[in-house]
Amino acid sequence: MNLWLWILIACGLAYLTKLLGYFVPAKLLESPRIMHVAGTMTIGLLASLTVVNAVASGQALVLDARIGALAAAALALWLRAPFLVVVISGAAAAALLRLLGWG
Amino acid sequence: MTSGSAPLKLRESPAFKIALSLSIATGLYGVSFGALSVASGFDFWQTMVLSLLLFSGGSQFAFIGVVAGGGSGVAAMTASALLGLRNGIYGMQINAMLRPGGWKRYLSAHVTIDESTATASGQTDPDEQRRGFWTAGIGIFILWNIFTAVGALAGDAMGDPKQWGLDGAAVAAFLALLWPRLKGREPWAIAAACALATVLAVPFVPSGVPILVAAVVAGIIGWFSHARMDEGLEPDVDPYAEKRQQEPRSNA
Numbered sequence: 001m002n003l004w005l006w007i008l009i010a011c012g013l014a015y016l017t018k019l020l021g022y023f024v025p026a027k028l029l030e031s032p033r034i035m036h037v038a039g040t041m042t043i044g045l046l047a048s049l050t051v052v053n054a055v056a057s058g059q060a061l062v063l064d065a066r067i068g069a070l071a072a073a074a075l076a077l078w079l080r081a082p083f084l085v086v087v088i089s090g091a092a093a094a095a096l097l098r099l100l101g102w103g
Numbered sequence: 104m105t106s107g108s109a110p111l112k113l114r115e116s117p118a119f120k121i122a123l124s125l126s127i128a129t130g131l132y133g134v135s136f137g138a139l140s141v142a143s144g145f146d147f148w149q150t151m152v153l154s155l156l157l158f159s160g161g162s163q164f165a166f167i168g169v170v171a172g173g174g175s176g177v178a179a180m181t182a183s184a185l186l187g188l189r190n191g192i193y194g195m196q197i198n199a200m201l202r203p204g205g206w207k208r209y210l211s212a213h214v215t216i217d218e219s220t221a222t223a224s225g226q227t228d229p230d231e232q233r234r235g236f237w238t239a240g241i242g243i244f245i246l247w248n249i250f251t252a253v254g255a256l257a258g259d260a261m262g263d264p265k266q267w268g269l270d271g272a273a274v275a276a277f278l279a280l281l282w283p284r285l286k287g288r289e290p291w292a293i294a295a296a297c298a299l300a301t302v303l304a305v306p307f308v309p310s311g312v313p314i315l316v317a318a319v320v321a322g323i324i325g326w327f328s329h330a331r332m333d334e335g336l337e338p339d340v341d342p343y344a345e346k347r348q349q350e351p352r353s354n355a
Contacts, residue, residue, distance in 0.1 A: 006176030007149055010166055010183045011156035017187045018159075019212040021194020022203075037325035038196050042224060043290050044297035044321020045189050046281035048314045049161070049217065051301045053274045056313070058172060059306055069271025073278045083279050084124035090275020095268030 064103025069094040118226045118235030125218050125239050128276055129160070130246020135269040136163055137254020143171035147255050154251040158244060159216050162187040165311045178309075186311030189318060193220040200224065200232050214240025221280040289328060297321050 028034055054070045055061050072093035076086040097103055113119050133154065140150040145167060153163045162183040169179040193215045197203075200223055203211045219240035223232040284290055297317035304313035 003145075003170070003176050004149065006180045007152055007157075007166070010162070010180040011152065013180070013184045014157045014159055014162055014187045014190070015213060017184070018190045018194050018215045019209065021191040021196075021215070022198045022208050022212055024195045024198065026199075033326065033329045035199070036329040037322050038192065038199070040289075040293050040325030040328070041192055041318050041321045042196070042221070043281065043284050043293045044317045044324075045192075045217075045314060046221065046277055046284070047294035047297040048301040048317030050274060050277040050281055051298045052305070052310075052313060053270065053277055055302065056305045056310065058168065058310055059308075061302065061305055065265075065268070066271055066274050069268065069274045070278060072271075073275035076275075077279060077282045082124070083121055083276075084128060086279040087124075087128040087272050087275045090278075091268035091272035093268070094271025094274075095266065098266060098268070 062103075065094040065097035066103070068097040068103070113234065116231060116234050118222060118231040119238050121225070122219075122222045122235045122238035122242060125222060125276070126242030126246050128272060129218050129243045130250050132160070132269055132273060132276075133247040133250030134254035134257075136160065136167075136247075137251040137256075138258030139164070139171075139254075140167045140251075141255045141258045143167045145170070147252075150251060150255045151248070154248050157183065157187075158213060158247070159187050159190055160247070161217070161311070161314070168310060182309050182311045185309070185315060188315060189217075190215055192318070193217070196220060196224060197236060200229070201236060211236070211240070214244055216240070216243070217277075218243055218280070225280075225283055293321055293324050296324060 050070070054066045055063065057064075069090040073086050073090040076089040081089070094103075136154065137150055140153065140163075141147070145153075153166060157163055157166070165186045166179045166183040169182050170176070174182075194212060197211060197215055197220060198208075201211070214237075219236050222239040223236035226232045226235050281294065285294060297320050300320045301313045301317045304316040308316070
């Protein structure tokens with residue numbers, strides 16, 4: 001029961017966080033500097049999400065099949081593959097490397 | 104929302120196509136969440152409530168990950184909330200882009216996640232931004248929940264979701280979202296700095312927090328690189344220069 005409570009609080013906080021962004025005064029968003037920061041933050045967050053998903057395992061850094069997924073995705077992107085192909089390349093590379101017994 | 108008025112146009116819309124393939128790829132990944140959640144000791148409905156109401160993949164994985172590692176409910180909630188802070192930033196960006204009014208604002212807040220925000224901000228035309236955001240947001244919501252249920256019910260039969268490379272799919276998806284933004288020197292420098300900050304932070308702070316560290320690093324770089332451009336230094340490396348030319352500045 002206790003776990004249910006924390007689940008529901010987490011859900012409430014998640015929604016309020018999202019909603020809060022929509023109530024930031026419009027004036028602030030018209031500032032070119034704030035928009036520039038929003039742009040750099042998007043890049044930073046996506047780079048960070050990529051890295052976390054590729055090498056983090058809890059608080060440990062691990063090199064496993066996900067590195068292969070990262071490389072395969074980069075190659076697919078460099079070859080200008082469409083989004084879905086990139087994602088499938090990543091999954092296939094990770095699955096294949098594990099099948100071969102690595103990571 | 105976006106559907107109904109012009110189905111033909113919608114099918115031809117690039118944002119719609121990106122959003123749709125993103126919905127399928129991300130939605131499928133819900134299997135992984137459902138299976139891992141049940142394997143971590145959550146029951147079916149706890150797993151479904153996380154996908155239906157929390158609805159932010161990273162935060163959901165953080166929540167079950169902390170509990171699976173023996174952490175308390177408070178710790179799980181904290182990790183999930185910290186990781187979800189970026190959605191507040193996304194909310195600001197979507198609000199600036201689409202300016203949803205009335206009840207739409209409350210609905211769009213719920214589907215404000217990495218993928219819907221990235222799809223929208225990858226487009227330049229406001230109609231395309233709107234199509235991309237809503238298609239990805241609602242599409243992922245529906246598929247993510249269906250596949251969470253599939254994973255939770257079939258988790259044991261499926262075995263380890265890693266065996267299917269689903270974690271590799273997530274890595275590829277985030278790289279694919281980042282890729283089109285890496286035009287010019289500044290975006291590359293920001294991405295490299297944030298990737299490094301993330302790697303350095305991982306061993307020292309709870310999971311979820313390294314992403315916020317990277318956001319702060321990116322924010323500081325953005326804040327000061329903008330100031331530098333105000334002074335007229337290195338204007339040629341500014342990837343946002345085109346945009347700024349449309350709104351001449353008078354404070355020089």
